[in-house]
Amino acid sequence: MEHLRATIQPLTLVDQVEDKLLNYLKESDISVGDSIPNEIELAATIGVARSVLREALSRLKMLGIIETRPRRGMIMTAPSVFNGMKRIIDPRILDEQTVFEMLHFRITLEIGMCSDLFLNLTEEDLCELDDIIKHSVLYENNEYDPYSEYNFHAKLYEIAGNKIVSEFQEMVYPLMTFVNKKFKDLIEPINIELEKEGKIVTHKELFSYLKERDEDGFTKALKNHFLSYKRLMRSRT
Amino acid sequence: MEHLRATIQPLTLVDQVEDKLLNYLKESDISVGDSIPNEIELAATIGVARSVLREALSRLKMLGIIETRPRRGMIMTAPSVFNGMKRIIDPRILDEQTVFEMLHFRITLEIGMCSDLFLNLTEEDLCELDDIIKHSVLYENNEYDPYSEYNFHAKLYEIAGNKIVSEFQEMVYPLMTFVNKKFKDLIEPINIELEKEGKIVTHKELFSYLKERDEDGFTKALKNHFLSYKRLMRSRT
DNA sequence: TACCTTTATTTGTCAGACAAATAAGAATAA
DNA sequence: TTATTCTTATTTGTCTGACAAATAAAGGTA
Missing domain, CATH: 1.10.10.10 (Winged helix-like DNA-binding domain superfamily/Winged helix DNA-binding domain)
Structure with a gap:
């Protein structure tokens, strides 16, 4: 009552x-x-x-x-749609389930974005992505250094061409970083498991699909790229 | 200055x-x-x-x-992430480009949602969708009556199982209705064009892909289902 | 011990005041 | 007449103080 x-x-x-x-x-x-x-x-x-x-x-x-x-x-005035949301997207304010649902939200968006990606993709975009990958460092645990991890995905969003979607990704990104840190001990065994199944997808592989303009291949690879998060989320609900 | x-x-x-x-x-x-x-x-x-x-x-x-x-x-308290956004998602407040980007956002999301859809789909879900389609009316201009149009897609979101994503769709939906009305004269010729190309996809067809658990077929069909919006948006930018 | 009365606390609302900086209007000089 | 300077009115931002109302806590009584 x-x-x-x-x-x-x-x-x-x-x-x-x-x-x-x-x-x-x-x-x-x-x-x-x-x-x-x-x-x-x-x-x-x-x-x-x-x-x-x-x-x-x-x-x-x-x-x-x-x-x-x-x-x-x-x-x-004409408001930015995220003015309110920006203030509360923070793992110290949102409960765990909401954080996971926001991660899921972002992944869903990035997968749905694939067709736009291939529609807009230019040679210059490919060059930029190549640059990002060349400057990146892949650690033993299959994680990239934070900068290139962010830059690579941010560039994909930029290519897809929807500013609001990009803004969304930018806003939600810190939640991923947070989850990576907090659930490190859970993510590592998942990654080892995925490695055994041959389902670890690097940015390099994603890039090769882009270069060959293989949309279906890219989409499937991207889904695998997010598998560790999906399995983590499944284990937490 | x-x-x-x-x-x-x-x-x-x-x-x-x-x-x-x-x-x-x-x-x-x-x-x-x-x-x-x-x-x-x-x-x-x-x-x-x-x-x-x-x-x-x-x-x-x-x-x-x-x-x-x-x-x-x-x-x-634990906030709902959309408390702020809810207040401004209105075509009378947002400019046209933002409205279109929000539509695009929603479509992207729904396409990205397909794999979750097939992961969670149950026989009961299929029955419910069947019911919605049976009670729907398809007009000559290839539009459904507003209720079943909404209910069909809302049910897809429900199956996919992310509450925040569902909430988002609910919030953005009125923008689709608004665009349908405002750009009626532009959408109709696009639909006629699509009809000639054989790219009009009805809810019934989408349903049959679901029933046969054909994820790729469904995803492609869903992309076509949104083609009229995509072409409209392309013509307005 | 159980019930009633009193008091203190805290938000919601109102009223009034003043500073500061701009814009508009008035006054002055060329 | 034109250009410049001075004056005034306007409007938001901030502060202070006040009171009602309802709850919770404390105290008193049967």
Whole structure:
């Protein structure tokens, strides 16, 4: 019962005002760049104290829906979709299951990206990837040095060409690093197992599929490349 | 020049306090369920007025990192990753390019999801999908009635089994509906074109691949199923 | 020991005040 | 008239103080 009570968060005035402002921005003709009535006017119109209004406005500012130019008023702006999410993607805030689901999310995305990859791939892209691989160091435990590990995948996202997807990967990446460290002892035996099965896929191999424009081969190899994470996740649920 | 000035948002006290609070929550030992010092104490510690502190706290409440039980204090909570994003995923707020990139994002995800789909697929799932298709209506322009269109894809996500991914699809779905309506006149000729090329893929066909457990066939068919959106997007950039 | 009363605590809300910097308008000089 | 300087009004950012309301804790009573 106590647990139920906790989930029923009473709607404060600030919550209501936030909702009203959002609806106002969505339903009125105000578009990006247009100015918004000043705080005193808004507070009077809605019928709340300025402090309450400001708490609601503060939320919208964080999301990037509005911007204030001090002493000149507020305007509506085009938000980046991840403004809110950025602040909470952190293993110290999210619970373990959520972290794993975010990893899974990212892997799913990267696999789904393959067709776009081959659609856009240029010779210059291949050169850049080759460079990244040449400068990389592959440790004994089949892990790359952090920089090239990141750069290689980031480049794949860049080629696929969706900025928001790239931004997502950038945001989620630290979770992978975290999991790598925290579950090192679980990942290593999995990698040994995979090695025996011949399912360890290096960046070099992925690159050769790209070079030969073998989409199916690449996709399958990429799936194997993520196998250690998938097995780890399976073992933790 | 003026344009540059606008992008340099000065860091207000509220922004700084928000940052400090986030770091505090991340770096201290406080975990989900634990209580947080009260407002007066926090304000005094940080050295700002309670109003400023409350604006920062208000943001964290919106993200779901903290919760307040009126007159009993604040506790740290486990946020849903989309609390912030939910509020801005709306075609009336996002610009056209962002809307298209979000659609592309979703399609990428659904394609990447195929292997999980076949990993988890049960006979009961097949029955449910069959039911959805049987109750659906396919119009002349190769579109389904909105309910079964949604239910079919939502069920695929459910089978794939990642809750966050499902939540994402649910959130982004309205953007598809919006694009369908707004670009009706552009989509129809594309569909006619696709019909001639024999690349129109119905839910029924997708279902038959599922039933036969043909992952490659299904994946290719799903890619074709989204071709009209991909061509539309290509024509708008 | 069980029940009732009182008190302290803490968030939610309101009101008012002032600084600072800009933009607009007014005044002045060329 | 034109260009420059000065003045004023506007608006956000920040601070202070106040009170209601409801809970939890403490104290008192049967």
